[in-house]
Amino acid sequence: PDISSTTFSVIENAFSLVFASFLGAAVFFLVSRRDVARAYRTSVTVCGVVVVIAAYHYFRIFESFKSAYGVAGGVATPSGEIFNEAYRYMDWIITVPLLVVELILVMGLVSARRRSLLYRLVPAAFAMIALGYPGELSTDVATQWLWWGLAMIPFVYILFVLFGEVSKVIQDQPIEVQPLFRVVRVALVATWMFYPIAYLFPILLGNTGLALALENIGYAVADLTAKAGYGLVIFLIAKRKSELER
Amino acid sequence: PDISSTTFSVIENAFSLVFASFLGAAVFFLVSRRDVARAYRTSVTVCGVVVVIAAYHYFRIFESFKSAYGVAGGVATPSGEIFNEAYRYMDWIITVPLLVVELILVMGLVSARRRSLLYRLVPAAFAMIALGYPGELSTDVATQWLWWGLAMIPFVYILFVLFGEVSKVIQDQPIEVQPLFRVVRVALVATWMFYPIAYLFPILLGNTGLALALENIGYAVADLTAKAGYGLVIFLIAKRKSELER
Numbered sequence: 001p002d003i004s005s006t007t008f009s010v011i012e013n014a015f016s017l018v019f020a021s022f023l024g025a026a027v028f029f030l031v032s033r034r035d036v037a038r039a040y041r042t043s044v045t046v047c048g049v050v051v052v053i054a055a056y057h058y059f060r061i062f063e064s065f066k067s068a069y070g071v072a073g074g075v076a077t078p079s080g081e082i083f084n085e086a087y088r089y090m091d092w093i094i095t096v097p098l099l100v101v102e103l104i105l106v107m108g109l110v111s112a113r114r115r116s117l118l119y120r121l122v123p124a125a126f127a128m129i130a131l132g133y134p135g136e137l138s139t140d141v142a143t144q145w146l147w148w149g150l151a152m153i154p155f156v157y158i159l160f161v162l163f164g165e166v167s168k169v170i171q172d173q174p175i176e177v178q179p180l181f182r183v184v185r186v187a188l189v190a191t192w193m194f195y196p197i198a199y200l201f202p203i204l205l206g207n208t209g210l211a212l213a214l215e216n217i218g219y220a221v222a223d224l225t226a227k228a229g230y231g232l233v234i235f236l237i238a239k240r241k242s243e244l245e246r
Numbered sequence: 247p248d249i250s251s252t253t254f255s256v257i258e259n260a261f262s263l264v265f266a267s268f269l270g271a272a273v274f275f276l277v278s279r280r281d282v283a284r285a286y287r288t289s290v291t292v293c294g295v296v297v298v299i300a301a302y303h304y305f306r307i308f309e310s311f312k313s314a315y316g317v318a319g320g321v322a323t324p325s326g327e328i329f330n331e332a333y334r335y336m337d338w339i340i341t342v343p344l345l346v347v348e349l350i351l352v353m354g355l356v357s358a359r360r361r362s363l364l365y366r367l368v369p370a371a372f373a374m375i376a377l378g379y380p381g382e383l384s385t386d387v388a389t390q391w392l393w394w395g396l397a398m399i400p401f402v403y404i405l406f407v408l409f410g411e412v413s414k415v416i417q418d419q420p421i422e423v424q425p426l427f428r429v430v431r432v433a434l435v436a437t438w439m440f441y442p443i444a445y446l447f448p449i450l451l452g453n454t455g456l457a458l459a460l461e462n463i464g465y466a467v468a469d470l471t472a473k474a475g476y477g478l479v480i481f482l483i484a485k486r487k488s489e490l491e492r
């Protein structure tokens with residue numbers, strides 16, 4: 001749709017803000033990984049890898065958005081080029097399993113338990129993203145609702161298992177990191193909830209500038225917290241645990 | 247051929263996904279190499295180098311694919327520019343020998359044995375790629391089959407020797423890494439098989455959008471597993487061995 005040039009600028013600037021944050025987060029995690037004990041280092045490395053991948057995708061999304069509109073006289077008009085939002089799905093299919101891995105590694109579980117969690121959660125994460133994707137490609141509202149509903153099944157399963165697992169593990173963690181694990185537990189559910197909601201904006205509000213802005217700013221906030229913010233908490237847990245074990 | 251804009255998007259997104267994965271894998275391997283003992287560090291470094299090279303080639307393939315089509319009104323029409331698939335061969339000619347090197351280094355063989363394997367496998371890898379290349383350039387089906395058949399000879403030889411060597415070496419490895427070597431052995435055969443099959447799609451299905459999609463997604467999956475997935479297993483072997491020796 002035609003959107004106001006203000007809406008266009010706000011979205012464009014939000015994309016740029018997220019890119020810059022991920023760039024900074026990437027440098028932070030990759031440089032700081034050596035400050036934590038060997039046992040938690042891979043977890044922090046994965047935090048870094050996730051934001052590198054996310055930075056790349058935001059760069060692409062930013063460029064794709066800019067080329068999809070021509071701005072003139074206070075109005076941004078579609079240029080004919082596609083605004084390729086599917087980059088988000090390409091991002092999630094890589095980063096969601098990695099976010100699960102980060103958390104599992106920093107919990108310091110015994111390897112059999114770790115393996116069992118990975119074998120359940122990673123396929124569920126793939127299924128969730130793969131089931132959301134056809135709805136993203138479609139322009140038919142019924143189809144979009146259908147795939148949304150199907151993707152919600154693995155979504156609920158993942159959150160349920162992760163929340164339960166963190167809750168179980170909290171008791172075994174050193175008292176000093178228990179509050180951080182409580183933060184992770186809430187952050188997981190709170191930030192992941194953004195995604196299925198942001199997905200619904202264009203369905204509920206139709207093809208308008210407002211829906212476009214809400215959807216993309218919703219995803220931007222969610223991506224920042226679910227990747228950089230969450231990574232920071234993982235790093236803090238790793239650091240605290242390293243100090244305790246030293 | 248004209249292809250639908252959905253097919254175009256799916257292929258474009260697959261290229262981007264692979265690029266992003268290699269970028270993430272490169273950061274991971276290059277940063278994590280210091281987490282393994284000196285004896286296995288070169289092996290992990292080579293894993294990083296392979297995915298850097300592969301990321302570069304996927305960037306080129308992505309750009310070449312985009313410039314080869316113009317998308318309008320739900321159809322992607324050839325723009326007249328060539329979709330340069332030969333980048334793949336340029337990639338393989340560098341990375342296939344390096345993949346062989348990674349594996350040989352992490353096995354920790356005595357140096358005479360290592361040398362003998364390299365002298366047999368590296369030339370065979372060159373021959374395999376070089377023999378496949380004329381078939382890729384040709385548009386004549388008989389010519390394509392001919393070079394495919396010739397390239398299959400070194401292909402079978404390489405897999406035969408590598409599979410045999412890994413099988414022989416497994417007994418001498420610490421019990422803790424034997425399952426990982428078994429994964430490598432299967433992964434090698436399973437992922438490498440994709441290549442001669444993906445090559446055949448355009449020959450068997452003709453010059454269609456479906457053949458283009460299957461060929462490129464086939465290669466994408468194969469590249470991801472043969473480079474990043476395989477590198478990850480090499481890294482895990484190196485890490486486990488380092489811990490055992492510490």
Ligand SMILES: CC1=C(/C=C/C(C)=C/C=C/C(C)=C/C=O)C(C)(C)CCC1
Nearest residue numbers: 095132148151152155195196199226227
């Ligand atoms: C349930 C659901 C979805 C959930 C997506 C989620 C939960 C994505 C999480 C992404 C994260 C955590 C990225 C952070 O890096 C989709 C695919 C939008 C489709 C509609 C239904």
Ligand SMILES: CC1=C(/C=C/C(C)=C/C=C/C(C)=C/C=O)C(C)(C)CCC1
Nearest residue numbers: 341378394397398401441442445472473
């Ligand atoms: C047998 C055969 C081929 C084999 C290619 C292979 C086996 C490539 C492997 C590439 C890898 C492992 C890359 C990963 O980084 C070609 C050249 C397609 C030509 C047709 C016959």
